[in-house]
Structures are given as C-alpha cells and as structure tokens.
Amino acid sequence: MKLHILGCYAATPSLMGNPTAQILEIRDHLFLIDCGEGTQVQLRKHKIKFSRINHIFISHLHGDHFFGLPGLIATFQLLGREKELHIYGPSGLKEVLLMLLRVGNSWTSFTIHFHELTEKDPIVIFEDTKVTVSTIPLSHRVYTNGFLFREKPKERVLNTEAVATYKIDKAYFKNIKKGKDVILENGEAISNTLLTLDPPAPKSYAYCSDTAYHPQISEWIKGVDVLYHEATFLTSEAHLAAKTKHSTAEEAAKVAKAAAVKLLILGHFSIRYKKKDAFLKEAVPYFSNVQLAEDGKLLTF
C-alpha cells in the first residue's frame, strides 16, 4: 500500500502548497481521495497515470476538497478516456458536475457512476475481491465523510518445501492457498498449516479530513495501520478550530491514541503557520508515532 500526498493545506491554494488530494495505491487500485484545485498538475508532476484512476472519493463539498474535479473530468475527456469512472461523494456533487458540463456544452464519452452519500453511519461504499472502502462519518460544517480503506486477507503463502516433501501435485495448490487441507490418494489428511505460511497482514488506511475533534472516530478505525487526520490548527488557535469545526494537532493525536493506530499522519494545515514543527511537538505527548504530511510525500506501508 502506497500513499502519495499531493496536497495537504487547508482552505486555499497558495505558494506554500496545494489543497487536499491524495492517491492511495492499494492492491492494483489507484484511489484518488479528494481533489482540490491544482490536483491535475500534481498528478502530472508526480507522473501518476490519469488512466489508472477509476475511483474518486470526495469527503465534502468545500472547494479546497473538490474544485479540481471538474477540470480533471474535462481532462479525462480530452485524453480520450473510455473507461468508466466512479465518483463517491456527498449528495449534490452530481448536480454540480452535470451543470458544469451543461453550461460548457460539453459531455463525457465515458460513463460516470455517481455514488452519492447521505448516510450518517459508516457504510461500505466499495468492495471487490481485494479491498473494501467504508465511510467514516465526520463532524464538520457540512456533511462530510472520511474513508476507511481495508485490504482483504491475502491468500495463504505456499510452503514450497513442504509441498515438495509431501509430493503434492500442483493441481491442489489453488485450494491450498485458499486454506484448505489436502487429502492424499492414500486417504491421509494433511493439515493446511503444514503446507502454508501466513500471508502478510492486510493493511488498512483511514482518511479523516475535515473534522472537529470527534472521539467516536476512534471506534470506527480501531487498529488501522495508518491514520491521516486533519490538524488545521495549533492549540493557540483552538478557538478557531472549535468555531470552524476543525481539529488541533493534540486532538488528532488523541484520536490516534484511542484508536491504537500504528502511524498518524497530520495534514490539512492552515497556511497561517509558516513552520510546521509545532504540530509535531503538540501531538507527540499524546501519540508518539506521528509524521507531518508534505505535498509530494510518498509513504509505503
């Protein structure tokens, strides 16, 4: 699983950096999470193939999280895209995007499936054989969801020495990897545990932006490998965090601690802070394994 942070700043594009957008690479999928203005250029800069993006997840309808989407769709069209595109986001997104196409007398030659969200409890919004994606209801000024990405367990790993020892025919391998025991022709049963090794543990990633401090989040994301949690403000601006329904670094760290995640990434920084060390400093007393997001940062886990 790879996380490519394309933009991690709040509210407005600036010379400091880009508004929110991320690419999560997970089991052959390239999921785009939020799409602030300028995301297209970030995708090009980091050589991410537009054609590999088939699923876009929009947390909420504030401009710094989706004003790059209309242009991205126009560019997909320009590039001759034919593949279907799935867009997950709050109700209203479809109406906006269709209106933008209509006033420009434009259309898409590819089908867009809009998955409009209105639920207030976590639900599964995407599932295939390898991955599930669920919503994480957040607490913001407008209807907002975070997203929880979970790999499904991988197949068991064939113990090549063991199958050689037992002289097991290749025809059985598919079932063995699925965890089944083998019954030899002489009737002897060989337990799967003798023939396979544990696969790597499935990974999980929780994306939580934008939100006020919302302790319930930690119940929904218990034990995830990586949590990206917004930290728009420092404690000195806690009154602004409360007023605008954002979080401080300390609050983000408390969610990470309560959820017992492995790694916390802080992002969605207000551009009022020219240096970001203080975010780390304020988070570490509550949760030690914390990193700061940076535009262009690529994390592999």
Added chain:
Amino acid sequence: MKLHILGCYAATPSLMGNPTAQILEIRDHLFLIDCGEGTQVQLRKHKIKFSRINHIFISHLHGDHFFGLPGLIATFQLLGREKELHIYGPSGLKEVLLMLLRVGNSWTSFTIHFHELTEKDPIVIFEDTKVTVSTIPLSHRVYTNGFLFREKPKERVLNTEAVATYKIDKAYFKNIKKGKDVILENGEAISNTLLTLDPPAPKSYAYCSDTAYHPQISEWIKGVDVLYHEATFLTSEAHLAAKTKHSTAEEAAKVAKAAAVKLLILGHFSIRYKKKDAFLKEAVPYFSNVQLAEDGKLLTF
C-alpha cells in the same frame, strides 16, 4: 496600460503552463480576464493584490477559462473581502457559482453583481470616466465574447510656459485642461491650443479567445494598440482548428493585419507543441509586429 499574462495555454493545466488568465491594469483598474484553474496561485506568484480586483470578465464557460473562479471567490471570502465584485460572463455563470456556494453551505459577505451576457452584437458592458469595456462576439463552440478595453481621452496637458506668459490665474487651469478657451479680463480670447499640449493618446486592448477564424472581428477592433488573439494550432493542424473552432497563427495574423493593430500577441497554445517558434514563423508573413504570450509575461504599452 499593463498586461500581465498569467496563463496562455489551451484546454488543460499542465506542467508546460497554466490555462487562460490575464490581468489588465488600465487607469487604476485591475481587470481579471478569464480565470482558468490555478489563477489564484499565479496571482500570488506575481504579487497581484486580490483586493484590487473588482471586475472579472469571463469569455466563455469552458473549464480552461473559468474553473479557477469558484476557488478565487472562496478565497476572497476567506480574506474577509467586503468590496463589491462585478463578474461579466455568459448566462449560466451565476447559476453555477451560486450552486457551488450552496452545496458547500457557503456564502459571500460581499455582494457579487453578475452581468450575464447573451447579446450577439458588440455592446458596452462597463463604463466609467476613464475606461469603456465592450464585448467582441467570437465564433466558438459555445457562446463566447472577447473584450475590448478602451481608455477614454485624458485631459489636455497644461503648457506651463504658455500660461505663465499669458499670466493666467490657476483658477482657470481646470477648464483649460478640459479644452476650454480663456477670456482674459480685458476681453481678449486665448485659444486652448495655445495653452495646452495633446495628452498621450488613449490606449486600447482587444482580447480574443477562443474563436475560429472570424474576419468580422477586425472591423470591431480597428486600430487598437494591442490585440491578444488565440492561436491554438499551427497550419499543420488547421483541420483540428476548423473542427474545434479555434484559430491558427496565420489566421490570427490575418485578423491583426485587417484590423491594422499595432501589436499582436498570440496565445492559447495547444500543449501538443513543445516549442513555440513555429507560431511566430507562421504569423510573421501576414503581420510582422507579433509576440508570443508566455505565462508570467508583463507587457507595458
């Protein structure tokens, strides 16, 4: 008059450059002409004060000419803007911008005056004591206007030596600058031409993007100082220009020649062309005083 080109590329933001946006500084006004994605960052990069922009002119509703506008309005709000904002553009623009505010549960604390355009003939859309702005109907796939900016004649320049010679009291200066003659107390009339010098000639700027070759443009912009005309394609792609209702460099030069403008600036280049010398080469045989637009280029005239 100063023209600051913020973006001069067609269709899509890319690593080559920005989609269309320009700032025209004319007699204390800072007019924003088109506003492709990324315009905000270009404004910041070139240290153009957001608070000085009170009039925005949108040629048409293709994304590369206005997808930066919703974010710019959001940023005006974030910066605490109180001054009224005037937006001139095709009918539909108001509906789109209001819907984007509505889905984000957002609003503006400043008044936006939408001047929606539907006319097919040139009309004056802005006028004050110093400047007029008119539409230039263009020929594109959707309803599109170019814009013609004309300074009004400045006051006549006082000939300080002459007024001293005639011992004319300061109380007359205001009227003299307005072109009036002076009647001395002895009844002698002194012609204004003896007391003043010609002011600098009023400047004019015509912005024409996007459009197919449209010879009628030259009648509307006769003798302007500067013409920005789109040249999306080279002659080798004339079939694409015809199909998409854009112009070639040669066609832009023909319009400049027929209009007898002083300077032609070519822009709105397709990003398929990695080098731009050929645009100059194809234009010069038809019109010699031609320059190529560049992102960030500042012209004073």
